[in-house]
Amino acid sequence: MALKPTIYKLKITLSDIDREYYETLNLTVAQHPSETLERMMARVLAYCINAQEQLVFTQGVCAVDEPDIWARTLDNQLSLWIEVGEPSVDKIRKATRLSQTVIVYSFNSKSNTWWEQGRAKINELTASVFQIQWNSIQVLAALVKRTMGLSITITEGTAYITAEDGGCEVSWVLLN
Numbered sequence: 001m002a003l004k005p006t007i008y009k010l011k012i013t014l015s016d017i018d019r020e021y022y023e024t025l026n027l028t029v030a031q032h033p034s035e036t037l038e039r040m041m042a043r044v045l046a047y048c049i050n051a052q053e054q055l056v057f058t059q060g061v062c063a064v065d066e067p068d069i070w071a072r073t074l075d076n077q078l079s080l081w082i083e084v085g086e087p088s089v090d091k092i093r094k095a096t097r098l099s100q101t102v103i104v105y106s107f108n109s110k111s112n113t114w115w116e117q118g119r120a121k122i123n124e125l126t127a128s129v130f131q132i133q134w135n136s137i138q139v140l141a142a143l144v145k146r147t148m149g150l151s152i153t154i155t156e157g158t159a160y161i162t163a164e165d166g167g168c169e170v171s172w173v174l175l176n
Contacts (some may be wrong), residue, residue, distance in 0.1 A: 004033070012048065023051060047069055055069060056069065058070055104129045119175075
C-alpha cells in the first residue's frame with residue numbers, strides 16, 4: 001500500500017514590500033511521503049516570494065516533468081517555472097525552453113556543492129538561481145503545524161516570518 005501525502009493548511013498574511021504585493025493566502029500543501037518539512041517549507045517560501053494570481057503548486061515530487069510551482073497565462077502558456085532544490089542542468093535547460101521565466105531556489109546542505117558543479121552550464125541558461133540559507137529553513141520547518149497561520153513580510157531578500165509558536169528570518173541570495 002502506497003503512503004499518502006500529509007496535508008497542511010496554511011493561512012498566510014503576505015506583505016511583499018519590494019513588489020507592493022499584499023494578500024491573504026489560504027494554501028493547502030501536500031507533503032509527499034519522501035519530502036522533508038524543510039523542502040515543503042522552501043516550496044511555500046518560493047510560492048510567497050513569487051505570489052501572483054495564476055501561481056499554483058504542481059504535483060512536484062510526483063511528476064518528474066513538472067516544476068514544484070508554475071504559472072500559466074490565460075492561453076495556457078507557461079510564464080513561470082519554479083524549481084525548489086537542486087535540479088539537474090538538463091531539467092533547467094528543458095524548463096528554459098518551455099517557460100518565459102525559470103527560477104531555481106536551492107536550499108539544502110548540498111547547495112554549495114551543487115552550485116559549484118553546475119555553475120558554468122547553468123550560467124549559460126536564462127534561469128535565475130537563488131540560494132536560501134539552510135539553517136534558517138530548518139528553523140522555519142521547526143515551526144510547522146498541520147494547520148497554522150503565518151505572517152510573512154518580504155523585503156530586500158529576506159522574509160520575516162511569524163507563527164503562533166515563534167518566528168524566524170529566512171534570507172536568500174542571487175547566485176547568477
